[in-house]
Amino acid sequence: MIRVFALLMAAASMLANAGHARAQAYDTRDIMGFGPNFRFGGSSPIPRTTVSFESRYAPGTIIVDTAERRLYLVLSNGQALRYGIGVGRDGFRWGGVHRISAKKEWPSWTPPSQMLARRPDLPRHMAGGIDNPLGARAIYLGSTLYRIHGSNEPETIGQAVSSGCFRMTNEDVTDLYDRVSVGATVVVLN
Structure with missing residues (x-):
C-alpha cells in the first residue's frame, strides 16, 4: 500500500512539473519581462537594508564606497x-563624480x-537577456x-572581480533603477 502511494505521488509530481514547464515555456514575460514564473537566479549575500546615513548629499544621490563594497542611495531624514x-x-578601481546619463x-x-584586448575570447556583442553579463x-x-x-552571479557581490563596473544582483539593481533618475549624481569613493 505504501509503495502504491509513493508511486502515485511520484506520478502526480511528474505531471505537475510537466505542466509547469509547459506553462513556463509559453510565457516569454518570464525571460524578458518579469512574468509570474521569472526567477533572477539568486539573492544577494549582502541584503539590501535601510541605514542611518548622515551626509551633505541630497536625497537621490548615489554614493559608491569601493573599499566597503557597498552602494548607498541617499534618502531623506539622515537615511540611505x-x-x-x-x-x-x-x-581597475576608480573614483570621481558623475551623473547618470542613461538607464536601460x-x-x-x-x-x-x-x-x-585582454579577453579575445569574449563575444563582440550580446543582445540583452538573462545570460547577458549586464543583467536585468x-x-x-x-x-x-x-x-x-x-x-547573474550573485556570489560575486562583495568581491573585487569586475573591470571597473559595479555589479549588483538583478533584484537589487532593479530596485535601484526604479528609484533613481537620469541626471542624478553618482559619487564613487576609492
Missing part, C-alpha cells in the same frame, strides 16, 4: 538604502576594445565606460 556590490579588481532595461553588451538593468555613468549593472 545600502546595497552590496561587486567592484573593480586591483588595477535588459541592455545589450558590447565589450570595449580594452577588454577585448544598467545605469550608465556619464561618458565613462562604467555602469552600475545587474549580474
Whole structure:
C-alpha cells in the first residue's frame, strides 16, 4: 500500500512539473519581462537594508564606497538604502563624480576594445537577456565606460572581480533603477 502511494505521488509530481514547464515555456514575460514564473537566479549575500546615513548629499544621490563594497542611495531624514556590490579588481578601481546619463532595461553588451584586448575570447556583442553579463538593468555613468549593472552571479557581490563596473544582483539593481533618475549624481569613493 505504501509503495502504491509513493508511486502515485511520484506520478502526480511528474505531471505537475510537466505542466509547469509547459506553462513556463509559453510565457516569454518570464525571460524578458518579469512574468509570474521569472526567477533572477539568486539573492544577494549582502541584503539590501535601510541605514542611518548622515551626509551633505541630497536625497537621490548615489554614493559608491569601493573599499566597503557597498552602494548607498541617499534618502531623506539622515537615511540611505545600502546595497552590496561587486567592484573593480586591483588595477581597475576608480573614483570621481558623475551623473547618470542613461538607464536601460535588459541592455545589450558590447565589450570595449580594452577588454577585448585582454579577453579575445569574449563575444563582440550580446543582445540583452538573462545570460547577458549586464543583467536585468544598467545605469550608465556619464561618458565613462562604467555602469552600475545587474549580474547573474550573485556570489560575486562583495568581491573585487569586475573591470571597473559595479555589479549588483538583478533584484537589487532593479530596485535601484526604479528609484533613481537620469541626471542624478553618482559619487564613487576609492
